[in-house]
Amino acid sequence: MRQEFPELPHEAVLIGLDAPDDAAVVTVPPGQVMVHTVDYFTALVDDPFVFAQICLKHCLSDLYAMGATPYTVLATVQIPYATPVKQAEMLYQILAGTHKGLLASGTPLVGGHTVVGPQLALGFACNGVAEPTQLLRKGGMQPGDRLILTQPLGTGTLFAADMQGKAKGRWIEAAIASMLTPNRAAAEIVRAHGATACTDVTGFGLAGHLLEMVRASGVTATINLDTLPVLAGAANTLAAGIISTLQPQNLQAAEFIDPVGIRHPLYPLLFDPQTAGGLLAAVPARQGQSCLAALQRQGYDQAAIVGEVTAAGGPWPLTLKQA
Structure with missing residues (x-):
């Protein structure tokens, strides 16, 4: 059996993937503003583990460029048509790459959505926080x-x-x-x-x-x-x-x-x-x-x-x- 990826601890996440519900619930630090960005694109490398890390870096960059600190992330994945076993393996590799990429910033993945389509594609909705005067x-x-x-x-x-x-x-x-x-x-x-x-x-x-x-x-x-x-x-x-x-x-x-x-x-x-x-x-x-x-x-x-x-x-x- 594949090991589960431990959820990155984050005291601001009231409802996340440890006890999934219809949506994630996160507290907002007092005096700070929320910074939101999203991006999505098809795979440019064959390795889904590497692709996930590339895509995550690309999507988080908007937050860093704004002077914000990543806070939470949501993923949207399109898995190619294949047998259930192959699809499960590809999704596992995507989640493994995402988990590795998020470890660097300590940012939790709090939810996402998966669909099936003609090719592998991935996107992240990234949410950050910042001091309004430091943007x-x-x-x-x-x-x-x-x-x-x-x-x-x-x-x-x-x-x-x-x-x-x-x-x-x-x-x-x-x-x-x-x-x-x-x-x-x-x-x-x-x-x-x-x-x-x-x-x-x-x-x-x-x-x-x-x-x-x-x-x-x-x-x-x-x-x-x-x-x-x-x-x-x-x-x-x-x-x-x-x-x-x-x-x-x-x-x-x-x-x-x-x-x-x-x-x-x-x-x-x-x-x-x-x-x-x-x-x-x-x-x-x-x-x-x-x-x-x-x-x-x-x-x-x-x-x-x-x-x-x-x-x-x-x-x-x-x-x-x-x-």
Whole structure:
């Protein structure tokens, strides 16, 4: 018999999976606000145990980007058509991966829903708490702030190549390792260094998410293409013209970007959709190098200062440069 996953103890959970009811019941800490987010997508790796951890990291990232602490999680799972035995095994692996991913933050899974469909898909509704005065928003960037990207780019092109059988195994292994790296410590570090704004880099790509921050803050920004951190193999697959199916949609952001760097080999990386990506934070200039050093000491080896915030008034919301 399979062992049961022990419910993570959490005094705020009044009714959870230890004694299931029609819904979970959770107390809210006095003086704090609730932060809610949800995401859902189909499997991009064959291993459901690994996929669950990737999906959970991706979904929790919105909370960390907002400066919130994960509080509870609900899961929605679509199991592929198969024999009952195979379905039970896949669900077990999903729950095992979810349990492992939640251990890092001590966040309890308090419920969920399972359906059967043509392919494996998974999503999490993640709930967090935060001090209302400590929330990090996309707006708030100030001219002179340094833009720090905590993890490398390239999952979109790499997994597109993998689907075509054109990616090396070591490239995909490195990409998965990056996608499994939690954003919790990175969020704590950028907050400790006075971050003025933050977001997670996911489906819209670096350019799309940065443009959201620029608009919300009423500023412009410059990206140094030569300092972008890149996952192993991503430059190779981009050079071969292999891109994600979401890349053309993300390219719509190019109309707001100075085309001076359009011929740079890493230019397409600006529009590469990320799964379980890192954080993009703006920190005061005086804190930039110390924040970067702290991230790298914590294990975010490829964290980099990728640009800076500039005053509004130029012809382009986002400009590019090369070192």
